[in-house]
Amino acid sequence: MNHTTHNFDAYAFSKQADYDEAATRGAFSQAVPLKTVVVYCFDPRAVGIPAAVAKELGDVFPGDIVTDEAGNKAASTATVFEVVVAGGRAVDALRSVTVAQHLFGIENVVIVHHSHCGATSFTADGIIDAYRNEHEVDISDLYPRDSICIGDYVSSLEHDTRLMRESLGTPRHVNVFGYFYDIDSEQLTKVVEDRAEPAVESIASK
């Protein structure tokens, strides 16, 4: 493996002389109006999903890039961030949701699985066997088995919204939705709506 030496410290927030973690986080949440994380498939035919979700929930996507006085890209008006992964499976999005909440705060996580998805074309056994034969490795314990492919859309959306809800990195105030997207009609169909728990009324407020 070849490496050349570079110094990218000027581009890292944590490497600045006046770096203050809490202040940096506060500035991020002020600059970025994020509300909704959308998890969907890397299939190019699914590219319309974030705009469709934005329309459904009253969000802004793709929005505009905001530049500072020096002309540097400083923020954006988008209220939707995308997590684009094979099949739109939630297992690959858990850490991104945690980071999105930490830096910007979120209100919704929307998981979308789409029609004619490649993830419905193979089985867990099929991909595990193929890797054994073609690459001589055993991936049977590499990923949770029920997150590898999509056997049934309702089951996969129910599974993934539950996985997202039960993740400790998903705050309880967040709404979790599961949608099916038809890539030809570009229509969303809601399959799961898991609204956040109502805020607990504090004794002090009574």
Ligand SMILES: [Zn+2]
């Ligand atoms: Zn797909």
